[in-house]
Amino acid sequence: METIPAWILARYRDLDGRPHAVHGGGLINRTFLVEGRAGKVIVQRLHPVFAGVVNEDIDAVTTHLARKGLVTPRPLRTDDGALWVDDEEGRPYRALTYVAGRSHDRVPSGSVAREAGRMVARFHAAVADLVYDYRHVRAGVHDTKKHLATLEAALEAHAGHRLFGEVEPLARRLLAEAARLPDLSGLPSRHVHGDLKISNLLFQGEQAVCLVDLDTLGRMIWPFEMGDALRSWCNPAGEDVERVTLDADTFGAALAGYGEITRPLGLVSVEEAGAVVDGLATITLELSARFLADALREAYFGFDPRRFPARGEHNLVRGKGQLALFDSVQAQRTGLERAARVALG
Structure with a gap:
């Protein structure tokens, strides 16, 4: 079973050692649902087409959206304030707040x-x-x-x-x-x-x-x-x-x-x-x-x-x-x- 490297989860005190599993069927980023101590969290390993700095863009835009009162996933920072963690291959991992809901593959109505x-x-x-x-x-x-x-x-x-x-x-x-x-x-x-x-x-x-x-x-x-x-x-x-x-x-x-x-x-x-x-x-x-x-x-x-x-x-x-x-x-x-x-x- 595919898992997140333990040392990456350890960068977040709420996620350190917590159970997790692959989540969803996305074709681009590898996505996991982590049962954090304070609630569910999404952790993703980004596809190579995305550099870690994309998380700075997401942080800026979602901060703006939240100020306007919109619901949005938000990037979570590591204990030392980073928006992402690079693994041994240089691939970024990031954590996002979990938003409950379902998606559609096609418009049903x-x-x-x-x-x-x-x-x-x-x-x-x-x-x-x-x-x-x-x-x-x-x-x-x-x-x-x-x-x-x-x-x-x-x-x-x-x-x-x-x-x-x-x-x-x-x-x-x-x-x-x-x-x-x-x-x-x-x-x-x-x-x-x-x-x-x-x-x-x-x-x-x-x-x-x-x-x-x-x-x-x-x-x-x-x-x-x-x-x-x-x-x-x-x-x-x-x-x-x-x-x-x-x-x-x-x-x-x-x-x-x-x-x-x-x-x-x-x-x-x-x-x-x-x-x-x-x-x-x-x-x-x-x-x-x-x-x-x-x-x-x-x-x-x-x-x-x-x-x-x-x-x-x-x-x-x-x-x-x-x-x-x-x-x-x-x-x-x-x-x-x-x-x-x-x-x-």
Whole structure:
């Protein structure tokens, strides 16, 4: 059974020698639930993509959220005041306060979608006046041009790949569609969560309690933040299938909940609201480009060996699914834009 090194727990007097077990099914950070002397605590070993300084960002933002009255997990300091502990391999461990609740892998109802929208809106409203420069910067996040260039390079470098005959026509159509999308880079960069898949929201019943997995905090344009959320929330089939349709009712419910909170505050500009469908479409193409490139490069960090013979086949399915989601967005664009106008004002 996997455990936390005893000397790391000993850095926290409330956790020293306490029982613990692996918690949840996250794919990135290894997560444990520790029965601390003062109550439950989450301890995580961070994935190598995250440096220890990401905990300084989390501490700054969650301090701000707590001052605004929002529930949020908070980093716990060691007895000597550190926000994380590096193990022998240089991988950071950190402790976080425990927040009770459950997460969803998929949005089960319109009421949950609406509540998710409200929760994200409360988060965005709370950090709107935050003054902070992030220590851990995620390079290339939603840099669509970079991901399209990576796909083109993969086509040139891997023409002999066993999946090239399937990937190449999909990639060519994707690149042509991407060239027709508007450039949204002139919109303002806001404080964002950065990875609003529905499993990163905690619920108690149908009430959203807080956002979790805060390693992706940073700045981003609003249509990309919400576009990434909506491509997750409004896809009932998930990422590991080829045939995907965007659920327009979930889209409308999520933005209606978001607008309930933000309309009175004037938080979202007319230009941002008008770009939310383009943001959603751009994110679906960007993800499809990443998956198709990884199908040829065999580069994705994980895959399901029970369903697929190799990373390439799994990524090809993911790439096809996100491209199908883009097609569904385009087919329903008029209705989605109308729903966004109604919800966001």
